[in-house]
Amino acid sequence: MTQSTFYAGVDGGGTKCRAELYDAAGNLLGAGISGSANIARSGSVARESILASVQHAIAEAELPPETLANTAVYxxxxxxxxxxxxGALRNWQHPFQQFHFTSDLHTALFGAHGGANGAVLVVGTGSCAAALVDGTLVQYGGHGFLLGDKGSGAWLGKQAVTHTLEALDGLQEFGGLAKAVCQHYQCHSAVALVDKLNHASPGVFGELCPLILQLAHQGDATALALVEEGSRYLSAIARQAMGKSGGDLVITGGVAGALAPWLDPEVQAAVREHQFGPEWGAILLLRAAQEAK
Amino acid sequence: MTQSTFYAGVDGGGTKCRAELYDAAGNLLGAGISGSANIARSGSVARESILASVQHAIAEAELPPETLANTAVYxxxxxxxxxxxxGALRNWQHPFQQFHFTSDLHTALFGAHGGANGAVLVVGTGSCAAALVDGTLVQYGGHGFLLGDKGSGAWLGKQAVTHTLEALDGLQEFGGLAKAVCQHYQCHSAVALVDKLNHASPGVFGELCPLILQLAHQGDATALALVEEGSRYLSAIARQAMGKSGGDLVITGGVAGALAPWLDPEVQAAVREHQFGPEWGAILLLRAAQEAK
Structure with missing residues (x-):
């Protein structure tokens, strides 16, 4: 007998990992949240986060910890x-009944349009867009913290820190944004900022996102320029994805809602509510793929 | 008897580490080169590089390996x-007779003007400028690969890769620069480029610098825009340092010569030949500091 008793859908991003636990009838039993699950940044951290999020969902469902071995995780x-x-994650000696995965983009996109053709723009710690075209995913952006992810929370934060370092060097005006960055990290010299942030995770830069958005809303020119530059890129990848899928656009991720007012009018006009969240999208997509085998 | 028989001056940068071995009379006996010595990126790699460069210099001088224990390294x-x-490097159980260190900027600057007031602009894998003012160093830039180092070889390379990823997504024209980047890394999709470069060292991005400069000379608009943006920043930090020191400017580092024609005319006009290299600068500066104790 190989059928699972429980199903966990996991949505693992750069800052947090969220699991939803369902019974075989599709009733939501509980949810759990843990830390970063970006497997390209750290496979070991991601594995811990996936496990912890499912364990928390099992605990919230008031089920015994051994439920883990009877849960299929997607x-x-x-x-x-x-x-x-x-490739590295495929060798994981996981403690679940089954474990299958794909990109967070794929599950978000599949859930968003219930498996139909459509586009999604994800803006959280990272950023990317994607189109689902007759079951095939086509991705735009999503190149990671070092090389891309423009418009994301981490990118906005990193740009704000770079601006602050230049302001501390006297190359830019030491205005509201630079002051806010120094205060947030409690660093008042370039050396202290570099020492604190040189090896920091994208999430640490993403911490700045709310204050950058607040300053942009207040009309701070530097914050506004960053938000506008990021939003231009996000509109561009969203347009590519919409053009490819010919469908509607769902926007998702921790920063997407706050940035939506800065997206191009044509992009804003295409935005629809999602049908399902990425956790249920993961279960639908990966369970179907498993059963087709 | 604590006096050393030999002195090694070491110039450790992000890509290579170079040691010069001198006798007590200041005669150059040999030189040695090894890999990266950026202690903020990896202390263990830097320690290996420092050791290897001094060992190579001792070998080139045709002295026995045991000379290491009789060599003061600056x-x-x-x-x-x-x-x-x-802080981490100060705990090194090094094999030398003595070991003292400061920033590569400090030794380059001290050597460049023979200890007199002046400014330096360093452009290699990273970038920074500094002023020496009555023995005190004031730094501009030098914020590292993630947060700054604009105009450096690694920054130019990283910007070229980001451009290429956007071109592969259809957001930019797939022109000469994008083609050259794909060919250099033998990657012909965004996924392959990200996979290859997501965790790559600054030096791997710096590999692109010669081809970016070549394309800029040939009038490629994208390459030219990158070189001009980088050079504007380099001119700005050089001007800050020149204003602080009131002195002449020495430019140094593996990329400085190639970028010099793009610096502001006033910055170019201030450029002078260096008096001593950073290796001898290290010996002069740190030996004087030791003897003053």
């Missing part, structure tokens, strides 16, 4: 589109 | 301005 994970990271 | 190291990195 995960959408940031970084799963990077072949070396995906 | 090093200027990239990343030494980062307090946590410098």
């Amino acid at each position: 995960a959408g994970l940031a970084g799963a589109n990077v072949p070396s990271a995906a | 090093a200027g190291l990239a990343g030494a301005n980062v307090p946590s990195a410098a």
Whole structure:
């Protein structure tokens, strides 16, 4: 008898990992949240986060910890589109009844339009867009913190820190944004900022996102320029995805709602509510793929 | 008897580490080159590089390996301005007779003007400028690969890769620069490029610098825009340093010569030949500091 008693859908991003636990009839039993699950940044951290989120969902459902071995886990994970990271995760000696994964983009997109053609724009710690075209995913952006992810929370934060370092060097006006960055990290010299942030995770830069958005709303020119530059890029990848799918656009991720007012009018006009969240999208997509085998 | 028989001056940058071995009379006996010595990126790699460069210099001088224990090493190291990195290196159980270090910027600057007031602009894998004012160093830039180092070889390379990823997504024209980047890394999709470069060292991005400069010379608009943006920043930090020191400017580092024609005319006009290299600068600066104790 190989059928699972429980199903966990996992949505693993750069900052947090969220699991939803369902019974075989599709009733939501509980949810759990843990830390980063970007497998291209750290496979070991991601594995811990996936496990912890499912354990928390099982605990919230008031089920015994041993339920883990009787749960099929279907995960959408940031970084799963990077072949070396995906290859490493396939060798995981996981404690679940089953474990299947794809990119967080794929599960978000599949859930958003209930498996129909459509586009999604994800803006959280990272950023990307994608189109679902007759079951095939086409991705735009999603190149990671170092090389891309423009418009994301981490990118906005990193740009704000770079601006602050230049302001501390006297190359830019030391205005409201630079002051806010120094205050947030409690660093008042370039050396202290670099020492604190040189090896920091994208999430640490993403912490700045709310204050950058607040300053942009207040009309701070530097914050506004960053938000506008990021939003231009996000509109561009969203347009590519919409053009490819010919469908509607769902926007998702921790920063998407706050940035929506800055997206191009044509992009804003295409935005629809999602049908399902990424956790249920993961279960629908990956369970169907498993059953087709 | 604590006096050393030999002195090694070490110039440790983000890509290579170079040691010069001198006798007590100041005669150059040999030189040695090894890999990266940026202590803020990896203390263990930097320690290996410092050791290897001095060993190579001893070998080139046709002295026995045991000379190491009779050699006082004075090093200027990239990343030494980062307090946590410098703190870690101070605990090194090194095999030398003595070991002292400061930032590569400090030794380059001290050597460049023979200890007199002046400014330096360093452009190699990273970038920074500094002023020496009555023995005190004031730094501009030098914020590292993630947060700054604009105009450096690694920054130019990273910007070229980001451009290429956007071109592969259809957001930019897939022109000469994008083609050259794909060919250099033998990657012909965004996923392959991200997989190859997501965790790559700054030096791997710096590999692109010669082809970016070549394309800029040929009038490629994208390459030219990158070189001009980088050079504007380099001119700005050089002007800050020149204003502070009131002195001449020495430019140094593997990329400085190639970028010099793009610097502001007033910055170009201030450029002078260096008096001493950073290796001898390290010996002069740190030996004087030791003897003053």
